[in-house]
Amino acid sequence: MGRQPCCDKVGLKRGPWTIEEDHKLMNFILNNGIHCWRMVPKLADFHSLHPLLRLDPHQIILYGDLGLLRCGKSCRLRWINYLRPDLKRGAFTEAEENEMIQLHSCLGNRWSKIASHFPGRTDNEIKNHWNTRIKKRLKHLGVDALTHKPIEEKESTEENKETITLHSNITSSSSEEGLHESPSNGLEAKILQDSYGNEGFPESDEKLQNEVQLAPLDDTNDILKNYEVFCGSLDLGTLMLNQGITNTSSMSNSYSTSSFSIEDSNNASISIAESMQENCRQHWVDTVDSMLSWDGFNNLEQDLFFF
DNA sequence: AAATCCGACAACCGCCTTTCG
DNA sequence: GCGAAAGGCGGTTGTCGGATT
Numbered sequence: 239m240g241r242q243p244c245c246d247k248v249g250l251k252r253g254p255w256t257i258e259e260d261h262k263l264m265n266f267i268l269n270n271g272i273h274c275w276r277m278v279p280k281l282a283d284f285h286s287l288h289p290l291l292r293l294d295p296h297q298i299i300l301y302g303d304l305g306l307l308r309c310g311k312s313c314r315l316r317w318i319n320y321l322r323p324d325l326k327r328g329a330f331t332e333a334e335e336n337e338m339i340q341l342h343s344c345l346g347n348r349w350s351k352i353a354s355h356f357p358g359r360t361d362n363e364i365k366n367h368w369n370t371r372i373k374k375r376l377k378h379l380g381v382d383a384l385t386h387k388p389i390e391e392k393e394s395t396e397e398n399k400e401t402i403t404l405h406s407n408i409t410s411s412s413s414e415e416g417l418h419e420s421p422s423n424g425l426e427a428k429i430l431q432d433s434y435g436n437e438g439f440p441e442s443d444e445k446l447q448n449e450v451q452l453a454p455l456d457d458t459n460d461i462l463k464n465y466e467v468f469c470g471s472l473d474l475g476t477l478m479l480n481q482g483i484t485n486t487s488s489m490s491n492s493y494s495t496s497s498f499s500i501e502d503s504n505n506a507s508i509s510i511a512e513s514m515q516e517n518c519r520q521h522w523v524d525t526v527d528s529m530l531s532w533d534g535f536n537n538l539e540q541d542l543f544f545f
Numbered sequence: 546a547a548a549t550c551c552g553a554c555a556a557c558c559g560c561c562t563t564t565c566g
Numbered sequence: 567g568c569g570a571a572a573g574g575c576g577g578t579t580g581t582c583g584g585a586t587t
Contacts, residue, residue, distance in 0.1 A: 255556090361574095
């Protein structure tokens, strides 16, 4: 006997999310955390009607018919790619692009691994950026976006110069950010170490293992600490170690925190609401709210009863 | 001003891995 | 241990808005 089905897919809504749907989903997750994505759409709608109640997941049986008409998978995607409060908005900088190219040369199309090196960026965002911008940029430079090797043996002198410039930019921009202070092999080793964790490198990458250098840890900012409290079960130190976070203080365009996902926590299935203190949550929400300009929410502040 | 093209990105689809009954 | 569902991931598609003709 297996699990219950994800959803019956009958009468489910598809396409772009409305503000109201976002509202329901966000309201629910911020107040209750994530129990199970399958249940979220149904419970979210019930919670929007009864915001003061804490939900027992088993109430799904009683309130299933009130559901947000999205499947759990869709809710998860919407949360991760758009609603998650720690998302970093704005265009990629040239330094980010160069680092992305470097990471891609080591990791290939493993977008989630690449995204883990960019706090606040999602794998979907990076994948889209790669396909729409960087692929063309590399093609223009005569570099194969898949293999990172020259497309043709003979290239114009002009293109060669530009390619060389690109590679030197990658090196310099990386060290400027303090992310990669070791030479090429050390850099790649660190990328692989960050991506594969402590479980070891793939056989082909073992040669790099000895040169791994962990990035130094830096102070975290208040918002991240508060988020940790809010989420109750986040192991911040481990998270940062695993992801090699070096600088969370940059708050230029929006703000930057450690890449976060509730699934990363050790106790994701435990109700966050039960473990957090209300004042900490409120402080965190207030902090985030003051720093973000969430698309689609700006004109609805007066309606956000949950803030 | 209308039609068409194109870039950007949100969302969906389907496969693979992990988890659970 | 097995089978099925949940979760995660990468590829692809659909849609929208701005630029161009």
